[in-house]
Amino acid sequence: MTTTKKLSVIGTGYVGLVYAVCMAELGHDVVAIDIDAEKIAKLGAGISTIYEPGLDDLLRKHLCSGRLRFTTAYEVAAADFVFLAVSTPSTPEGAADLRHVRAAVQQIGENTRGAHPIIVNKSTAPVGTSDTLDYLLARQNGVGGHEFEIVANPEFLREGSAVQDFFHPDRIVLGANDPAAAHAVAELYAPLEAEIVFTDPKTAEMIKYASNAFLATKISFINEIASICEGVGADIGDVARAMGMDPRIGSRFLNPGLGFGGSCLPKDVRALNYLGAVHGAHPQLLNAVLQINADQRRRVIRILRDSLGSLESRVITLLGLAFKPGTDDIRDAPAVDLARLLMNEGAIVHAYDPFAMRSFSALFPQVEMFEDAYAAAGHADALVVATEWEEFATLDLERLHKIMQTPLIADCRNVLERARVLDAGFACFGVGTGIAGLGAVQRRTTRRVRTVPATNQTGVAAS
Ligand SMILES: NC(=O)c1ccc[n+]([C@@H]2O[C@H](COP(=O)([O-])OP(=O)(O)OC[C@H]3O[C@@H](n4cnc5c(N)ncnc54)[C@H](O)[C@@H]3O)[C@@H](O)[C@H]2O)c1
Secondary structure (H helix, E strand, O other): OOOEEEEEOOOOOHHHHHHHHHHHHOOOEEEOOOOOOOHHHHHOOOOOOOOOOOOOHHHHHHHHHOOOOEEEEOOOOOOEEEOOOOOOOOOOOOOOOOHHHHHHHHHHHOOOOOOOOOEEEEEOOOOOHHHHHHHHHHHHOOOOOOOEEEEEEOOOOOOOOOHHHHOOOOOEEEEEEOOOOOEEEHHHHHHHHOEEEEHHHHHHHHHHHHHHHHHHHHHHHHHHHHHHHHHHOOHHHHHHHHHOOOOOOOOOOOOOOOOOOOOOOOHHHHHHHHHHHHHOOOHHHHHHHHHOOOOOOOHHHHHHHHHHOOOOOOOOEEEEEOOOOOOOOOOOOHHHHHHHHHHHHHEEEEEOOOOHHHHHHOOOOOOOEEEHHHHHHOOOOEEEEEOOOOOHOOOOHHHHHOOEEEEEEEEEEOOHHHHHHHHHOOOEOOOOOOEEEOHHHHHHOOOOOOOOOOOOOOOOOOO
C-alpha cells in the first residue's frame, strides 16, 4: 500500500506535468508549480497544455480527486519532497543553461521556511549540478556547509509514450550522498516494481547524458551508413534490419531519417560535448554525431534544389512538423531546420501536422498550415515527409499526383513504399535509397506562373 506523501513539483512542462499527474495516480498529494500563470490556469481548469496520450484523463481525474493542484506560488514548506523539472536549454556555446534551475532553487530556499524537504532533481543538468544545488541552498540560508539532502533522479520518459513510460520504467536512477534520502525517494516508486540503480549524484547525472548521447550516436551512425548505401547501391532497409537482429546491437534507433530532434537529444549531446571539452576531453565522436545530424537536414535541400533546378518561389510542402510522431513538440525538430533552410532558398513553405501546427505557426507565421495532407500538397513542387506519422504511410498517391504541380516526394522517414511512389509517377527520394524517377519531374519542366490559392488555407488546427 502506498504511504501518501506530500510532493511539490516545480515546472509543469513535458516532464513535470506528466510526473505530477502520475504521482497523484500513485496516491500522493501533489502540488504542481510553474511561473507561467497562463499554463497554470489552463491546467487548473483541466486543460492539458501538451499532447501526450493518456494524460488528459488522469489530469482531470486527479483534479477531481483533490490529489493534484496547480499554482504559481512556491508551496514547498509543507512538502516531503520537492521535484525539480524545469527546462535546461542550450547556451549559444552548447552548455546546459542552468538559469531556470538556479531561479527555482532560489525560490525553494526562500519558501521552505525552516523545513527540509528532500530535493529531487529531474532536470537534465551537467555532472556536478547536485553539488551546486547543495551549495546554493546552504549559502542562501546562511549555512556554512550542507543543509538539504539532494537526490539526482534523471528522467528517461519518451514524449509520445510518457505516461506509459512513467508506469513501466526500464530503470530508475537515484544518485545521492545520503543513502537514506535515496531510499526515501525509492519508496515513492515502490508500486512501479522497477529496477533501481543506487549511485552517487555525479554518476547519476552522467548516466542520463551518456544514455542520450548513445541513442543519438546510433541515429547518426545509421544515417551515415544510409549515405554510404546510397553511394554503393546497398539496401539500407535490409542492412538496418539485419544489423538489428544482433542482440548486441538491437533494432531500435536504427531507422535512417532526418536525424534526431526534440527537447533532449540535441541539447544533451551538445551539453555533454561542451562538458567534455571544458574538462579536458576531446569529444570527437560527439562532434561527429552532431555534424552528421545537421548534415542530414541540409542534404534534403540539396536534393530538392538539384531535382527542381532552383527553390526560388517553389512551393515545398512539409508533412509532419513534430520531432517525432505522438507529440506536438517541435523543439529542435528537423522540420524547423528544413523550413528555415527552404525559406532561405526562396521557397514557399506549406505544412500539415496532426498536432504540432499551433506551435509551428507561432515560430513561423509565414508558413501556411492546412487541414490535411492533401490540402497542403495542392500545387506543391515537392512533398517532404518530415515526421513518420502513421497516416502518411497510406497516402493516396494517385490523388496527390493529380493535385501537385511537380510530382516529387522526398520521403525523409522512409514511410512510403518506394515502388508504390514510383508506380504512381513520382520522382522519389528516400534516405539510404537516394533519388529515382527524376524523368517524372523533367516531364513537367514548364513552370507556370504560380498563383498559390489562399482558399485551401484553414488556419491552425487545434491541438
Ligand atoms: N521532454 C522530455 O522528453 C524530457 C525527457 C527527459 C528529461 N527531460 C529534462 O527535463 C527537464 C524539463 O524538460 P521539459 O521538456 O519538461 O521542459 P519544458 O520546457 O516543457 O517545461 C519546463 C517548465 O518549467 C517552467 N519553469 C521554468 N522556470 C521555472 C521556475 N523558476 N519555477 C517554476 N517553473 C519554471 C516553465 O515555465 C515550463 O513550464 C529538462 O531538463 C529536460 O532536459 C525532458
